Amino acid sequence: xxxxxxxxxxxxxxxxxxxSCENHPYREGERLYKANCANCHMDxxxxxxxxxxxxxxxxxxxxxREKLPCVLRYGLQDTIVVNGKIYAETMPxxxxxxxxxxxxxxxxxxxxxxxxxxxxxxxxxxxLLENCAE
Amino acid sequence: xxxxxxxxxxxxGGLTACFQAPEKRVLPILGERDISPAGDTIYRExxxxxxxxxxxxxxTNATFDDKVYVVDFFFIHCPTICPRxxxxxxxxxxxxxxxxxxxxxxxxIDTKNDTVAALRRHxxxxxxxxxxxxxVTGEKDAIYGIADDYFxxxxxxxxxxxxxxxxxxxxxxxxxxxxxxxxxxxDAKDVDRFMKDIDLLLEEQFRQ
Numbered sequence: 192x193x194x195x196x197x198x199x200x201x202x203x204x205x206x207x208x209x210x211s212c213e214n215h216p217y218r219e220g221e222r223l224y225k226a227n228c229a230n231c232h233m234d235x236x237x238x239x240x241x242x243x244x245x246x247x248x249x250x251x252x253x254x255x256r257e258k259l260p261c262v263l264r265y266g267l268q269d270t271i272v273v274n275g276k277i278y279a280e281t282m283p284x285x286x287x288x289x290x291x292x293x294x295x296x297x298x299x300x301x302x303x304x305x306x307x308x309x310x311x312x313x314x315x316x317x318x319l320l321e322n323c324a325e
Numbered sequence: 326x327x328x329x330x331x332x333x334x335x336x337x338g339g340l341t342a343c344f345q346a347p348e349k350r351v352l353p354i355l356g357e358r359d360i361s362p363a364g365d366t367i368y369r370e371x372x373x374x375x376x377x378x379x380x381x382x383x384x385t386n387a388t389f390d391d392k393v394y395v396v397d398f399f400f401i402h403c404p405t406i407c408p409r410x411x412x413x414x415x416x417x418x419x420x421x422x423x424x425x426x427x428x429x430x431x432x433x434i435d436t437k438n439d440t441v442a443a444l445r446r447h448x449x450x451x452x453x454x455x456x457x458x459x460x461v462t463g464e465k466d467a468i469y470g471i472a473d474d475y476f477x478x479x480x481x482x483x484x485x486x487x488x489x490x491x492x493x494x495x496x497x498x499x500x501x502x503x504x505x506x507x508x509x510x511x512d513a514k515d516v517d518r519f520m521k522d523i524d525l526l527l528e529e530q531f532r533q
Contacts, residue, residue, distance in 0.1 A: 230511075231408045239408050240415075241450040283404045 220299025223292055227285050228300075236304045242280060244273040247304035256308070260316045261323035263293050290317050352497075352505040352526055355476065370502040371474050376432070376461035379444040384430070384459050386502065393526050394428045396496040397510060398472055398479045400435035401447050404486045406493040410510035411451065414495065417520060418458055426527060429458040432472070434479045434489050436465045476504060497522060500530050 225234070228246075232238055236247035244251065251273045252259065266284035270277060288296070294316045301308035356369035375385045395417060399407045414429060421427035433439035439447075444460040451458075462468075472479035478492040495516065497506040505526055508519035 230405055233409070233412065239412055240452060242411075242447075243408055281402065 217295060217299035217302060220295035220297070221303070223288075223296045224299050224303075227288065228296070231282070236300070236306075241276070241278070244271070244276070244278045246300050247306065249273050249306075252301055252306065253308055257319055259297055260290075260293050260311075260319045263296060264288060264320060265323060290320060293320070350525065351529065352522055355504045355506075368501075368503050369474075371471070371498060371504070374463075374467065374471055376459075376463035376467070377441055378455060378459040378461045379441060379448040380455045381441050382455070382459075384461050388459070389428060389430075389498070391500060392426055392428050393500060393523065393530065394430050394498050395523070396430050396432070396475050396477070396498060397494065398432050398434050398468075398477050398491045400433050400487065400489060400491075401439050401443055402435070402487060403489070406511050410493040410495070413510050413513060413516040414458075415451065415453075416513075416516065417495070417523070418453060420520060421523070422454075422457060424527075426531060427523060428456075431458070431460045432468050432479075433460065433462045434468055434472070434481075434491055436462055436468060476507065495519060497526060499526055 231243050232246050233243075236245055236249075238245035246252065251271065255262075262282070264284055264286060267282040268280075270279040272278075290313060294311050294313050297316070298310045300306065301310060354368050358369065359367040361367050371386070373386055375383060378384045395414075397410060397414065399410065414431070417427075418429055433444065439462055441462065444462060448455065448458070448460055469479050472491075475494075475496045475498070477494050477496060478490060480490045481488065482490045493510040494507050495510040496504055497519065499505050506519060506522040508515040508522075510516065
């Protein structure tokens with residue numbers, strides 16, 4: 192009896208883990224995020240006080256969709272508003288990232304931690320990168 | 326009857342084992358030590374220092390008289406580990422904010438860019454109080470030299486991200502200027518352990 196219950200629980204947990212893994216298609220993006228961004232924006236995208244803006248739940252992502260590939264490649268040194276808070280800091284560019292890397296990271300960031308923004312296509316990212324303002 | 330006796334003794338043994346207070350852990354004193362001619366052990370101490378903090382105040386060993394303090398090395402425009410270390414530093418800051426026996430001391434290793442004004446702005450952004458967490462700058466050699474005394478790494482390296490190599494260590498120093506514990510400041514779990522060490526040290530050094 193106890194054994195059966197245990198088995199049922201295990202089966203249940205097993206399917207649950209499988210499902211939750213499948214919900215998360217941007218594995219490569221996650222890996223690249225951890226390697227290139229998480230030191231500053233943190234593993235859960237929460238940022239750091241008034242020094243580093245959050246990515247989790249950030250309205251900036253939605254409002255600046257076309258700018259994001261350029262932000263990743265060339266960094267950002269500007270006065271920006273994220274969720275009503277002002278940031279005037281410097282983010283270094285990640286010039287070593289390819290267009291594919293950037294697409295993967297953006298798709299991870301835009302769907303992780305409860306974010307639900309539209310994903311990017313590679314050709315779109317390529318086009319946007321060609322038109323980065325200075 | 327024999328069996329009953331045996332069981333009784335086993336039980337008794339088990340009970341006394343339970344009642345014995347667990348051995349209290351004592352933090353080791355880290356670093357090399359010498360033996361004086363009189364046969365006493367001499368522990369390595371943090372040497373005299375004098376730096377300037379975000380409020381342009383002089384920070385010396387006397388600032389930490391009768392306190393334990395937590396040390397690290399950072400720079401403001403650090404593209405790698407610093408924000409994580411700061412985040413964990415903030416956890417320590419929050420925990421001991423109202424406990425004047427614990428102070429934090431962060432040394433900038435970018436003495437060119439991290440001026441007092443820049444440190445002040447950084448402190449404001451972090452939302453920290455100077456008396457509880459000093460961000461200091463000073464003479465380059467003095468800063469790099471003292472990093473050695475705290476068993477931390479700090480060197481200029483044009484090839485490293487941001488131009489400096491440094492470890493994200495947090496280091497715990499006791500009332501007698503001796504290093505007693507350290508952790509990897511980028512690792513939240515290790516910092517949990519480290520905070521337990523701080524409590525242990527407070528207990529040891531502020532016993533009534």
